[in-house]
Amino acid sequence: MRSHLVLAVALSLIVTGCINSIATKFQDNQCVRNCNGEGSPVLFEQPVLQTLQMFVGETSLLFVMLWQKFGVKRDGYELVSGSDNSNKVKLTTRRSYALSLPAICDICGTTLMNLALTMIPVSIYQMTRGVLILFVALFSIVFLKHKISRFEWLSLFIVVFGVFLVGYSGQTGVTIDVSLITGILLIVLAQVCTASQFVIEEHIMSKWIVTPSTLVAYEGMYGAGITLGAMCLASITVVRGHPDSSFNIVSSLHDMFANSSVLYSSIIIMTSIACFNFFGITLTNSMNATVRSTIDTCRTLLVWLVSLSLGWESFKFIQFVGFAMLVLGTLLFNGAITVDKNKLPKWLAKDYPDDQDHRIINVVDEEVERF
Numbered sequence: 001m002r003s004h005l006v007l008a009v010a011l012s013l014i015v016t017g018c019i020n021s022i023a024t025k026f027q028d029n030q031c032v033r034n035c036n037g038e039g040s041p042v043l044f045e046q047p048v049l050q051t052l053q054m055f056v057g058e059t060s061l062l063f064v065m066l067w068q069k070f071g072v073k074r075d076g077y078e079l080v081s082g083s084d085n086s087n088k089v090k091l092t093t094r095r096s097y098a099l100s101l102p103a104i105c106d107i108c109g110t111t112l113m114n115l116a117l118t119m120i121p122v123s124i125y126q127m128t129r130g131v132l133i134l135f136v137a138l139f140s141i142v143f144l145k146h147k148i149s150r151f152e153w154l155s156l157f158i159v160v161f162g163v164f165l166v167g168y169s170g171q172t173g174v175t176i177d178v179s180l181i182t183g184i185l186l187i188v189l190a191q192v193c194t195a196s197q198f199v200i201e202e203h204i205m206s207k208w209i210v211t212p213s214t215l216v217a218y219e220g221m222y223g224a225g226i227t228l229g230a231m232c233l234a235s236i237t238v239v240r241g242h243p244d245s246s247f248n249i250v251s252s253l254h255d256m257f258a259n260s261s262v263l264y265s266s267i268i269i270m271t272s273i274a275c276f277n278f279f280g281i282t283l284t285n286s287m288n289a290t291v292r293s294t295i296d297t298c299r300t301l302l303v304w305l306v307s308l309s310l311g312w313e314s315f316k317f318i319q320f321v322g323f324a325m326l327v328l329g330t331l332l333f334n335g336a337i338t339v340d341k342n343k344l345p346k347w348l349a350k351d352y353p354d355d356q357d358h359r360i361i362n363v364v365d366e367e368v369e370r371f
Contacts, residue, residue: 006283009283010279010283012275013279016276017272020273020276021126022307024050024114024122025117025307027261030262031043032258044256044259045118046252047112048247048252049249053270053273054270057272057273057274058221058277059221059224060270061217061274062220065211065213088209091204091208098208099201099218100222101200103218104226108190109192109193113186113187113190115186119182119186120184121170123303127163127319127323128163128166128188129190130326131163131191132191132195133156133159133333134156135191135192136199137156139195139196139199149353150352151344151348151353155330155332156329156333158325159329161329162326162329163322167184201215212280216277231247297327297330
């Protein structure tokens, strides 16, 4: 792909990712009941329905998958595989059930993040997600038997400390903000689910050959089916008679269609997810871990700037410092910023990853840019 097209698609990736986070937070802020001062207003806080919206957006990639299969094949869409394919078989529709497991991890992670977003500012939500690389690294060590250098451990410590400063910046007074802490803990727990998803996908891709669009589309299809089924089952059993429950699909859909702002934002969320994944697939062969982290950093920065311009948040220097440390740690971890090995202490330089391919981020990094 030509360089100017790569830049254009990368910018589209950043913008659509930003739109999704902003639209989701906007949706959370919409009043759906008691909006005229009669009792406490009820906001549209439906993390499970928002998860379903995400999967519907991902499922739209089925059209791309079918176009690749039956239509005109274009350059730029290659099989997702990091090693020799001679001993692998193509992932067929019959075998696609294997992708239901990472889809379940995605359901848990996305729902927890959507729930967290109702409790914390959108910029802190976006920045705190940077702790994902810590759990991806830990899980790859435990389950995939990969090794990590001392320098990479130091980079992860910088990331974690940066996330701590970002979270601390959300404190508004001397008293502990329980909602803020709960939201951050939910995001951390969500990253455990997301890291599990990445590791499981890595294991699946080591056994089967699968195109990027197929990976996203099948996970979206299974995720949407499981989420919808869980909501329907819960609506007629445990949450029956509880209209404010996130699992009450009747109440959730009624609130969505009764409020035009919620409905339009739902359409924007699903469209932005579909576009985000499409652009990510388009750039599959043009991105490595460094490019992905740069895109994520730009997306997070754009979300922060938009949130500030909308008056949802105020600028805090400590949050800026935390974000800078988060970016620094991430760039050191994936090798975007290199350090002269001779200038490092001996204990740190002993196993410094000279070969970029041996860095753990290049071993477990997603081959498709995902939301």
